[in-house]
Amino acid sequence: MSQNMSFQSSNSYIASDELIEIVNVAVDLERPLLIRGEPGTGKTLLARAVAESLQMPLLTWHVKSTSKAQDGLYVYDTVQRLNDSRFGSGDVSNIKDYIKLGPLGQAFQGDQRTIVLIDEIDKADIEFPNDLLHELDAMSFHIPETGETIAAQKRPVIIITSNAEKELPDAFLRRCVFHYISFPDQAQMEKIVKVHHPDIEQKLIDQCLVKFYWLREQDQIRKKPSTSELVDWIGALARSGIPLKRLEKDIPFMGILLKKEQDLQALNNRGAPSGRSRFL
Structure with a gap:
C-alpha cells in the first residue's frame, strides 16, 4: 500500500501507533480485522475513521441477537412478493425484484473497494461467525432463489467489533487479524x-x-x-x-x-x- 493510501490518525480520531499499524496490515493482507476492547475505546468509530482516511465508502451491519449470517449477504422479501401477488397489479414472477442485498452483498457487488463494519458480532448466536466462514474466504455467495452467484470484484476491508460477550469460534479467529484496543492512558x-x-x-x-x-x-x-x-x-x-x-x-x-x-x-x-x- 502506498503511503498516501494508508490509514492514519486524524483530528477526529486519535489512534495509537499500534492500532494504525495493525489496521494497515489487515488492509494489505485483505484479512478481516477483529477489534476487541471495553466500551468507549472507539471500536465502532474506527471503521468510520478508516473509511475517511482511505477515502472509501462505509457500509455498516449492526448485529443483533436475532441476526443471521445471511442477512449481511441478502434478504429475500417473500412477504412483499406475497402482498404484491394478492393486492398488486404488477408482475411478481421476477424474483430478483424481491432480493435485497445486505452490507456484505453490496460490498461484493460494487466496483469500488469498500469498508464493511460488522458491529458487535458477539451479540448474535454462536453459529453466526461460522456461517460467514465461506463467504469471508471466497468473497462470494450464491443466491439459490435466483441461481445467481455474486463474487467480489474488489475485496472489501472488513472490520469486526466484539465486546467479548461470547467466545468466537477458533476457525473464525484464524481468519482474522486481531487487535485489542487498550483503554486510553x-x-x-x-x-x-x-x-x-x-x-x-x-x-x-x-x-x-x-x-x-x-x-x-x-x-x-x-x-x-x-x-x-x-x-x-x-x-x-x-x-x-x-x-x-x-x-x-x-x-x-x-x-x-x-x-x-x-x-x-x-x-x-x-x-x-x-x-x-x-x-x-
Whole structure:
C-alpha cells in the first residue's frame, strides 16, 4: 500500500501507533480485522475513521441477537412478493425484484473497494461467525432463489467489533487479524477530550481526568465510566459553570459518569477522594 493510501490518525480520531499499524496490515493482507476492547475505546468509530482516511465508502451491519449470517449477504422479501401477488397489479414472477442485498452483498457487488463494519458480532448466536466462514474466504455467495452467484470484484476491508460477550469460534479467529484496543492512558485521553472540547480550559480538563481515572480505579464500581461518558461529563461541567474549587472536593453530575444505582450508592458510602464531602 502506498503511503498516501494508508490509514492514519486524524483530528477526529486519535489512534495509537499500534492500532494504525495493525489496521494497515489487515488492509494489505485483505484479512478481516477483529477489534476487541471495553466500551468507549472507539471500536465502532474506527471503521468510520478508516473509511475517511482511505477515502472509501462505509457500509455498516449492526448485529443483533436475532441476526443471521445471511442477512449481511441478502434478504429475500417473500412477504412483499406475497402482498404484491394478492393486492398488486404488477408482475411478481421476477424474483430478483424481491432480493435485497445486505452490507456484505453490496460490498461484493460494487466496483469500488469498500469498508464493511460488522458491529458487535458477539451479540448474535454462536453459529453466526461460522456461517460467514465461506463467504469471508471466497468473497462470494450464491443466491439459490435466483441461481445467481455474486463474487467480489474488489475485496472489501472488513472490520469486526466484539465486546467479548461470547467466545468466537477458533476457525473464525484464524481468519482474522486481531487487535485489542487498550483503554486510553491519561495523555491519550486528554487528546481525545480536546477533539470534542477544543475550547475548554486546561485546568478543568486536568481536574476531570484526575477524578475520572480515580473512579475507574475503585474496585466497588461494577460499570466503570468510559470515554463517551467522560466527554459528556466535561461538557456538562463547562456549560454549568461550576467552580473548579467545587470540583476539587466533589464529583458533580455523577449520574453522567455512573449508570448503576449500586455504583452511586457505593461511592456515596465511601465519600469523596478528599474525605471531606459526598458525591452529588
